[in-house]
Amino acid sequence: MDDLFRIAQHPHSALPLDVLAGLTLLSVAPFVLVLSTSFVRIVVVLSLVRSAIGAAMLPPNAVLTGLALVLTFVVMTPTFEAVQRDAIRPYAAGRLTQSAFLDRASRPLRAFMLRQTKARDLNVFARVAHRPEAEPATDAPMTVVIPAFVVGELRSAFAIGVALYLPFVAIDLAVAAILMGLGMVMLSPPVISLPCKLLLFVMVDGWALVCNGVVQSFR
Numbered sequence: 138m139d140d141l142f143r144i145a146q147h148p149h150s151a152l153p154l155d156v157l158a159g160l161t162l163l164s165v166a167p168f169v170l171v172l173s174t175s176f177v178r179i180v181v182v183l184s185l186v187r188s189a190i191g192a193a194m195l196p197p198n199a200v201l202t203g204l205a206l207v208l209t210f211v212v213m214t215p216t217f218e219a220v221q222r223d224a225i226r227p228y229a230a231g232r233l234t235q236s237a238f239l240d241r242a243s244r245p246l247r248a249f250m251l252r253q254t255k256a257r258d259l260n261v262f263a264r265v266a267h268r269p270e271a272e273p274a275t276d277a278p279m280t281v282v283i284p285a286f287v288v289g290e291l292r293s294a295f296a297i298g299v300a301l302y303l304p305f306v307a308i309d310l311a312v313a314a315i316l317m318g319l320g321m322v323m324l325s326p327p328v329i330s331l332p333c334k335l336l337l338f339v340m341v342d343g344w345a346l347v348c349n350g351v352v353q354s355f356r
Contacts, residue, residue: 175212180205185298219245250286258285
């Protein structure tokens with residue numbers, strides 16, 4: 138914002154390409170937040186929990202997305218602080234060019250993504266991008282690191298989701314077996330199993346456990 142004010146006060150001192158680059162960065166910022174942070178894993182896990190419970194639209198999407206954003210900021214706080222210290226402040230003070238700013242800002246994000254990414258995922262997308270086979274992970278471009286990171290996050294989220302699904306599936310099977318044994322075949326099992334699953338989830342403080350577990354799963 139400070140740079141935009143300086144540009145407005147001194148319109149002849151700024152190049153049109155600089156303004157265009159700044160607007161482009163602002164437009165892609167939401168996609169960067171989604172694809173290069175912990176948001177992907179968190180929002181997928183929370184959605185899988187809702188699906189496992191069987192409450193189709195409760196909590197609403199806005200609540201799950203907001204909770205995922207808050208947890209993302211919790212996980213990413215050290216990374217964001219490093220970006221603020223090493224890139225944003227020097228750039229706002231006029232000590233960095235745009236290329237140097239982008240390079241410094243991407244380093245903490247790259248380090249975070251590489252900690253979560255498996256080597257086999259990097260190798261897959263390195264082959265897709267026709268990169269050298271012996272290239273170190275730290276030298277891989279963001280076009281390789283970001284998709285490898287996203288694929289790894291989806292795998293981790295689905296693995297957590299499977300573990301969360303199992304208790305609820307067991308409740309569904311038990312309720313269906315009991316109803317069949319009692320001859321109540323006309324009664325829909327979800328009518329009985331949904332309150333049971335909600336009661337179990339509340340008794341074990343499920344949302345707090347899920348949020349704590351998914352946050353602790355990041356390295």
